[in-house]
Amino acid sequence: MSTTALRREIELVSPTRQRVMGALFLLAGIAIWWFFGMAVKDGAITKFGMTPGGMQATMPDLKLPSETTLNILAAACVFIGAFQLVRAGGFGKRTNQILGLVAGIFVFAFLVYAAAGKSLNLAGLLNTTLSKAVPLTLGALSGIICERAGIINIGIEGMMLMGAMVGALVGSLTGSLWIGLLAAILSGALLGWVLGVLSIRYKINQIISGTAINIFATGMTSFISALFLQRNEALNNPGTFKAWEIPVLSQTPLLGPILFDNNIFVYSMFALLVILQVGLFYTRWGLRHRAVGEHPRAADTLGINVIRTRYIASLLGGMVAGFAGGYFTLGSVGRFDEVMTAGRGFIALAAMIFGNWMPFGALGAGLLFGFADSLASKLAILGIKIPSQFLLMAPYLATMIILAGVVGRGQAPAAEGEPYEKEG
Amino acid sequence: MSDQTPSTPKSDPQSEPQKAAEILTEELVNEAKGGKQSGEARGKSWNSGLVVPVLAIFTGLVIGGLLIIFTDLKFYEAWRQSPGAGLRAAWDILVTSYASLFTGAFGDPARIVAAIQSGDALAIRKAFYPFFESLVATTPYIFGGLSVALGFRAGVFNIGAEGQIFMGAIFAAFVGYSLTGLPMIIHLPLAILAGALGGGIWGFIPGWLKAKTGGHEVINTIMLNYIAFRVSDWLLTGPMKRPGSANPVSPSIAESAYLPKFFGDPIRFHLGFFVALFVAWLVYWFLFKTKWGFELRSVGANPHAAKYAGMTVSLTTILAMTLSGALAGLAGANEVLGVNHNLAMAFSSGYGFDSIALALLGKSHPGGVVLAALLFGTLRNGATNMQLKAGIPIDIISILQAVILVFIAAPAIIRTIYRLRQPSVEEQALAIGSWGGK
Secondary structure, rough: OOHHHHHHHHHHHHHHHHHHHHHHHHHHHHHHHHHOOOOOOOOOOOEOOOOOOOOOOOOEEEEEHHHHHHHHHHHHHHHHHHHHHHHHOOOOOHHHHHHHHHHHHHHHHHHHHHOOOOOEHHHOOOOOOOOHHHHHHHHHHHHOOOOOOOOOOOHHHHHHHHHHHHHHHHHHHHHHHHHHHHHHHHHHHHHHHHHHHHHHHHOOOOOHHHHHHHHHHHHHHHHHHHHHHHHHHHOOOOOOOOEEEEOOOOOOOHHHHHHHHHHHHHHHHHHHHHHHHHHHHHHHHHHHHHHHHHHHHHHOOOOHHHHHHHHHHHHHHHHHHHHHHHHHHHHHHHHOOOOOOOOOHHHHHHHHOOOOOOHHHHHHHHHHHHHHHHHHHHHHHHHHOHHHHHHHHHHHHHHHHHHHOOOOOOOOOOOOOOOOOOOO | OOOOOOOOOOOOOHHHHHHHHHEEEEEEEHHHOOOOOOOOHHHHHHHHHHHHHHHHHHHHHHHHHHHHHOHHHHHHHHHOOOOOHHHHHHHHHHHHHHHHHHHHHHHOHHHHHHHHHHHHHHHHHHHHHHHHHHHHHHHHHHHHHHHHHHHHHHOOOOOHHHHHHHHHHHHHHHHHHOOOOOOOOHHHHHHHHHHHHHHHHHHHHHHHHHHOOOOOOHHHHHHHHHHHHHHHHHHHOOOOOOOOOOOEEOOOHHHHOOOOOOOOOHHHHHHHHHOOOOOOHHHHHHHHOOOHHHHHHHHHHHHHHHOOOOOHHHHHHHHHHHHHHHHHHHHHHHHHHHHHHOEEOOOOOHHHHHHHHHHHHHOOOOOHHHHHHHHHHEEEEEEEEHHHHHHOOOOHHHHHHHHHHHHHHHHHHHHHHHOOOOOOOOHHHHHHHOOOOO
């Protein structure tokens, strides 16, 4: 424990890192001033809508003079950069947070520049960000549950896909969204159990068993879909969960309609975040769960049943992934299309690593990816010259940069991926 | 690992790397010889080495058949009448499906005979079309399987074959259509090498990231897959778009860059198949007959011992990922230069993941990979016909692959089902070790 803390101290205050960060902040400021500030027409005004489309206006539009705002933002970044370079140790432990802050300023500046002379519905942007973040965060939570106990779950994509299809099919057959959702969760649990059996009992390399689950689920869902769902509309029409509005809180300006007028999936995501955060780090169950993932041998000698814990972890992880899959069909689109998860299971894994295997970290990562996604479509509407494909690349590039340790190395559970052998 | 008594005293500083090298050599030689066994036992292990894959494939086909039957409404209708009618219906469904799989993969024997007898060239070509098309479908699988297998040998998971195929295709297409007036003897190899270069770069990136920063190659390669997809999307709707066409497709490549076909239409069999076989032999030679191949396998088998023996693990990782990417890039080049003669969006359909199953089925050995690729290519080609004639969605191939993959990765399941003899400890160690753990 002390070694880890020591390592983090040294890592965050290393002089090279300090200088690189400082240079980065300065560059951000200069870029804002040069690329955005200079490019904006004199007297242009950026209008930010503060109410998501289709909802009662709770807050008037935000009007900002484009060039002035950009100059202020640029100055802020330059100041931060100078501070980082000049002061001994820069921002020290807070460097990562400041990096996030500068990144946020840069993105906001980009928005001001992009919408100069036009209007951009900021609240709408944040709303779509949250929606897009839901499957990613839920997938990441599934990954966290599994990996914290030592099981690498590459199969999240397959579990989500299976949950989506089963949810749509059963929901249509029974006419009940809730039964469909339950079926989605159970199908995820089934695949989670398979992952557990393959990884724990047969000790297959967990990446291979996860990949097998992905291939199987992709094939099975497309197979069933082509045979039944695409031919017979009655089997592919479950409908979606309606949004529930929380009375008073949803009237708060800006954040109100975004956070408190959502469907069950968003609320469940918030609930799961809290449950997992508390469960993993403040309960005995969580401690044992994490012990199995860090040092199963020691956990075993203390009497913790490593095998059973890991089975439960894969089951729970599968259930959450199945629930996440249900979001696609029962919470968003309302029908199943082949391979509709489009790789979000893998992005969820990246979000898990990005968030350092912590539930709220996963939320942050999910929001980031969701933001990049929704930004791309918004900018296409605004007619920005940057090809949309590059913006769509942003989350993937960000993941690679994060993994490369720009934001400091994450700490994976120590014993993840290794099958446990009971000795003696 | 064999137990050996150290021949040099522990205090001697030279002994550590030497011992490690000796351990490594012995391990690898044993692996090559199939374990330390007597001649008779070795023969048995070779047999059992083949038994499990064959049974895995057979069981997979059985499961596939069951799935086809139980998702066919005709079966349930017949069953309602009587169990006998149901069984007959089940048999009919099975026969129709697998017959169309067979004729799609190899051709209709009756049709072939009739065509040969008639002597009409076009009829003969049409009759042999399925067989050669299977070989056409096999070719990218050979490259993909080699790519992943090489990675496994070095202890890296290359899930990025999909993206590397795209990049290889992009580079090959670019060289193919932008250079004109060159003789084929120069243009074609150049285009092929360009494909290898494109894939190699795309493999180098995650390899370098893993070596220098420890970033896990599984995530990085998957991310690069999506980035490659976006890049090709942008290129095909922008700089590389065919002038005058509304579709995202590149200009046609020059004829001097075609991989020549051997027969006339409709047979698409081209030189790429033999290029693939040649490359498979090259990979075999590299892995088992050169010093770098030995280093690569050592690093994959036991990175710590390899380091003690003086090999640079990080360099080997980078090399392995780059070569792996280059091989996948060749698959992309093959499709562009031999089949499509241009670059279009999403021409590759899941080759990346299929290749993983391939490499495992082929036990990460180039020879095994070629055989496994033949199987998968044939299955895929036949399944297209199965979809056409019997209405079975082609996705059944993925289900089959996943099932076979699981059986290969966990031979214990097959052994339990068929009540086979449990393997000796040596065989088990060999099997678990051959794809290098994590």
